[in-house]
Amino acid sequence: MKHKEQNSSAASIMDAAAIRRALRRIAHEIIERNRHLANIVLAGIPSRGVEIARRIAAFIRGIEKAEVETGVIDVAMHRDDVGTRAELPVVRASKLPVPLEDRTVIIVDDVFYTGRTVRAAMDAINSFGRPARIQLAVLIDRGHRELPIRPDYVGKNLPTATHEQIQVRLQETDNEPDAVWLERE
């Protein structure tokens, strides 16, 4: 499984240090843009988004000495393609603090692509209540949007072709060293 996937057509995009710097910068931007950190919920999309949210919260704690709440927002049961795929996405329990009315929910994911996952995440969040605002933080924005959604915080913009694949590995979720690379099929 490991680095067999990193064949000759794979190009390294980020290593552990680059990922760390990008998430620390996102933490700074979140602090700048949001006056009341206590109202923020970093809602990760399983499974890497949850880990990225945890890391951003840790950076905010280190920078501002402020605790930011984290949550989990599962999108599998809100997707619009159930019944069209041979394999069902695994559903996981969502976890958000309620009530959401005065909160800023920041959706956190690893790769931002068509926007359909984020749309599903917004639907899921709305079933918990009506947050004051929703923002979006992603490690990689690879383009090719199919919906009018844009991210608020981006670790790295990476223009790609549709036949290319972004691979993300995080120590905690994949038991492999942190890395992002691009694969050409």
Place this chain on the structure above:
Amino acid sequence: MTTRWTRKDLLGLRELSADEINFVLETADAFKQVGTREIKKVPALRGKTLVNFFVEPSTRTRTSFELAAFRLSADVINISATTSSLTKGETLKDTARNLEALHTDILVLRHSSAGAPQFLANRVRASVINAGDGAHEHPTQALLDLYTIRERRGKIAGLHVAIIGDVLFSRVARSNIFGLLKLGARVTLVGPSTLVPREFEKLGVEVSHKIEDVLPKADVVNLLRIQHERQRREYFPGLGEYIRLFGLTKERAKLLKPDCVIMHPGPINRGVEIDSDVADGLQSVILDQVTNGLAVRMAVLYLCGGIAT
């Protein structure tokens, strides 16, 4: 753990692997959370049509499936034995073919004949979910029982589960036995020898005819409903004698370990298989079973109805 579900139908627990059972229980965790949201509905099965086809009457199981389907955004039609054309002589197969001609996606079937769901599953494209067939299986009841045990005790493997009462005619008992053994529990069946014959030992369970021997050792007691309305006289001596020998009275409940969990699939006969005070006591998880039944049925409908056909 398997992360794949490939079955279109849920017919019984006998054919499921331990991995598949655990996968349903974990999926049910996610759906249980939906019940705590402000809006208790997800679009997972939007546009799918579910038919609740109950040839044998049942309000609680049908309602649970119906609510589970609503919470998944499926459209639901209820057909009962009295409203269906079965009373006009239509065969089960023809009824099913008619339902399929209406583009039904999921067929939830309760039937008095063992094997009826299997019969239909082999003949229709729709997913078939067994909601109880004769004395054969009632898989979603066993799955919600397993879910409730796991929720209360944190595990199933190694626990000692006593199933008490009318085991002979009980599909709930059969499905529970298959599920519990696959997940590594120890199972003891308790009841009069007419309702709990020694033959059950062949399934890998223990059999006891003396409830006082089993209660002090049990981690879970699952009391089956005495189906006195359909009980045949030759198997069943009488309610008074049953209560005297096998009822979970207040006195007998004192024999239980303090952390023993008391379960009942409902509807309970207060004062028959269980005393009122015991049914409402702290060890009772009877209402948790109802709540969990909804989550487990959402998981089953999502898994069987959600895969591409």
